[in-house]
Amino acid sequence: MATQQIFSPLPGIFYRKPAPDKPVYKNDGDVVAESDTIGLIEVMKSFNEVKAGAAGKIVRFLAENEDAVMAGQPIAEIDV
């Protein structure tokens, strides 16, 4: 098993949930498929999904819900 990072594709605000009153997409320790959504990035009021990009198990999130993130910033660690 190797640990990889999932990077934010865009600069903006990172959200772990699809809506404020909904549960988070994924928790630490969840198993994910490559095409699973793990969060949203809000860029100039448009929302873009962040995909896991690889199948594996999420070790931990590195960015908090509603954190301001830069493009290329790691937002989660995943064991593949």
Next chain:
Amino acid sequence: MAIKKLLIANRGEIAVRIIRAARDLGIATVQVYSKADKDSLAVRLADESVDIGPPQASKSYLNQAAILAAAQGSGADAIHPGYGFLAENAEFAAAVEAAGLIFVGPTAQSIRLMGDKVAAREAAASAGVPTVSGSQGRLESVEAAFALVEKTGFPVMIKAAAGGGGRGIRIARSAEEFHHLMPQAQAEALAAFGDGGLYVEKLIEGARHIEVQVLGDGRDVIHCFERECSLQRRRQKVWEEAPSPSLTQAVREKLCTSAVALAKAVNYRGAGTLEYLYDDRTGEFYFLEMNTRIQVEHPVTEMVTGIDLVREMIRIAGGEPLRIRQNEVRVSGHSVEVRINAEDPARNFLPNPGTVSALSVPGGDGVRFDSMLYAGYTVPPFYDSLLGKLIVHDKDRPSAIRRLESALAELSVEGISTTKPLYQALARDADVKAGRFHTAWLEPWLESHAAGLATAQPPSAAKVAP
């Protein structure tokens, strides 16, 4: 009490616009900013600036306590909310007054009344202003709503009472669709606005969006004629002009008189806009809603009337009565504004924050560029994509559109993609030149013209400054 020091509770191009108006009046300025806006043009131009928190708007530009503390700490005696953020928040307007400060805008009561779209429709109806046929008040049940639409006929729009700006609107074209959409709309309105109240309006297809600018001092109200903003994408205006190319003089007179009647009925104070749908096949107009703030597209009205709306609203907030009589407001020539957004029209308007590596701004007679840009500025990703507005004025509409084309050719924002190619294409379009459009015209046009909207010089190919 004349205002001595004005705090600007906004950002971007409108903050710059307000700072300039305040300076013209000899008023000192305090610009609040989030961490992401430390290097903004507004911060550079203001006399003072105050950090009010992190980039997220909810923690900075929407943080009422931080803004009030900044006002008190800096000794500001008034707050201008701009548009968006807290501009139409009645609680904020009330909190500003409760803190002993002036809110540059209407009373909290006016904001609350016009913010409730059902109450606004009722106020319009009782002032004799025509509204689209539909529900008299809010609809709490699907059955009551259905009984009503059986009378008005399809298609109908289902709208949230607490919505606005095009949010929460659904269109039902049949009874079946209606029964499917009503419960959805109710649940969504409740989730989005904390208020499940709905109302229903007959959909008028092919209608234009025309709005009337008003100025009031709490007693008297004047209008500054109309703007037409029918060119919209996803219910967001992209191109606005004054006067409307589609109104006859008789309809213009009736429309503007109706706007003054409604604004007077609510003792309106400050700058406001009454939005209407206009059906140019029948000559009928219908009140939609009132925006109780300065609007993005206010400069086209300024260009044709010569009235500085931002300056006037600040004077009125400082306690001065209206200085302009209705018969002194005259329209001269034609003005067009286009919104230069950090979006790539060739890639489905993908947002495009980044660094402006070089900037050339158009100039000359009848050309105005209200923006937040300077060369080397990094556009943050946290707010809307409006970079600035290019506004032109000339003796008539064809001349104004020619001037727009020439000004667009001079405008160069390097390093990021903008919506400039969209306006170059629109300015050459035969229907646009003839003023033949309506609010649902632009989206299908975009589908068929997508290929022609590629940025002339993509950022990757942009020359690096030597």
